[in-house]
Amino acid sequence: MSTQTRDATPLMxxxxxxxxxxxDAILLFRMGDFYETFYDDAVTAARVLGITLTARxxxxxxxxxxxxxxxxxxxxxLRRLVQQGFRVAICEQVEDPKLAKGVVRREVxxxxxxxxxxxxxxxxxxxxxxxxxxxxxxxxRVGIAAxxxxxxxxxxxxxxxxxAAGLLARLAPGEVLLAKGAAALPAVTGRGGRDxxxxxxxxxxxxxxxxxxxxxxxxxxxxxxxxxxxxxxxxAVGAAGALLRYLRELQPSGVPHLxxxxxxxxxxxxxxxxxxxxxxxLVESMxxxxxxxxxxxxxxRTMTPxxxxxxxxxxxxxxxxxxxxxxRLDAVAALAADVLARTRLREALDGVRDVERLAGKAAAGxxxxxxxxxLGDSLGRMPAxxxx
Numbered sequence: 001m002s003t004q005t006r007d008a009t010p011l012m013x014x015x016x017x018x019x020x021x022x023x024d025a026i027l028l029f030r031m032g033d034f035y036e037t038f039y040d041d042a043v044t045a046a047r048v049l050g051i052t053l054t055a056r057x058x059x060x061x062x063x064x065x066x067x068x069x070x071x072x073x074x075x076x077x078l079r080r081l082v083q084q085g086f087r088v089a090i091c092e093q094v095e096d097p098k099l100a101k102g103v104v105r106r107e108v109x110x111x112x113x114x115x116x117x118x119x120x121x122x123x124x125x126x127x128x129x130x131x132x133x134x135x136x137x138x139x140x141r142v143g144i145a146a147x148x149x150x151x152x153x154x155x156x157x158x159x160x161x162x163x164a165a166g167l168l169a170r171l172a173p174g175e176v177l178l179a180k181g182a183a184a185l186p187a188v189t190g191r192g193g194r195d196x197x198x199x200x201x202x203x204x205x206x207x208x209x210x211x212x213x214x215x216x217x218x219x220x221x222x223x224x225x226x227x228x229x230x231x232x233x234x235x236a237v238g239a240a241g242a243l244l245r246y247l248r249e250l251q252p253s254g255v256p257h258l259x260x261x262x263x264x265x266x267x268x269x270x271x272x273x274x275x276x277x278x279x280x281x282l283v284e285s286m287x288x289x290x291x292x293x294x295x296x297x298x299x300x301r302t303m304t305p306x307x308x309x310x311x312x313x314x315x316x317x318x319x320x321x322x323x324x325x326x327x328r329l330d331a332v333a334a335l336a337a338d339v340l341a342r343t344r345l346r347e348a349l350d351g352v353r354d355v356e357r358l359a360g361k362a363a364a365g366x367x368x369x370x371x372x373x374x375l376g377d378s379l380g381r382m383p384a385x386x387x388x
Contacts, residue, residue, distance in 0.1 A: 010103045012038075012064070018091055018108060025087035025111055028078075032097075034068040035090075042067040048084055049077050075121050078112060082122055085197050087113045111250040114197045115175025116149045118357075118366050123150055125354060126300075126308035131247070132168065132196075133177040133239035135206045136161070143235025145243045145261075146171050149250075151309075151356040152257040152363070156229070156236040157264040159271070169274035170316040172196075177242055179203045201242050208234040211241020218244060219260055228263055236263075257363030268324070269317035282315050303349035306356050341388060348384040355379070 008016070015038060019027050026045060028035035037045045042065040046053035055063035069077045081088050090112065095105045112122070115131030123129050128148045135143045142164040146155045159167050168176070175197040182203075204210070212224055215237065221227070229237060240261065247255050278286060283296045291297050296315055302308045319325045335342045358375040361367040367375070 022089040025089040036068040125305035130173040132173040133243040135239040137235035143239045145240035154261040163271040166271040166273040205242040206238040208238040305354040345388040
């Protein structure tokens, strides 16, 4: 269905200009108390969301398909669209309609995808929501960069090609970035058992040299040496550059909360392919497809979402170095042997909210007053945690 009609109104001209910059997303166009969709977006939204598809004449010869959702009900509709694998661009009115001269100025303030979201309703507290970029290097190496927009976590890894599928299975990304023309990946399973959304980007975005400059600007450093990143990490650096550019497109206000990258080295953990992980039922049951009856469900007595995510990561990436294994076992033994200390620590952690995601929202300017209060209350409990 063409989006070209004759003699369009100023409002529809504004819509088309914004839509032209977000052709791969469903554009939710704020009009008063509703987010409206038009043309093909309206047809898709009506089908997926089960809302009424109507039409209106906007000054052209043909009627324009139209479907809208109330602003107050956005969260539920947005979750359904993202769960179906759609990108959604949220276009807000950025000036007071009462003060506007002509058409109210509108801008896209956020693009939500299966791999990039802040809203709690789109996330699972016990699971990271990774967006991954993958670059195949010369020889038998693959560079992977993974970011969780909600927590600000950034991970870089270079693995052997045979281990790349297992690493991606562990991360379970909601979305994967690939260079145009790159070899297709086998289906990557993301959160909830759904296939990850695959997004193609221009090949030049994966250039390691340009990516290094982007990362240095992001973290205000002169060289990547300060992050422990060397020439051998070039494939992951290239992937990180593409990932960072994409995140900036999705978040026009930037990603100031992105933490300095954690670099994973080969040999530190045992790679587990998807089949092994499933057969061992580490985090997902083969029968029900959920967490019931898994090793994670048996071990998880964590008090906070941060702890739950960390335990999940540990189970999916078993340590192989004796020193690291002994250090972790010593920490567990210390708490297991001291019942009073363990009880004090659990009491101190009781009531601590998801500090990582609350801090991420605050740094990105997405926190509500309730979020800020929860963050303050949680940080206020840190002295008790440290003293336990």
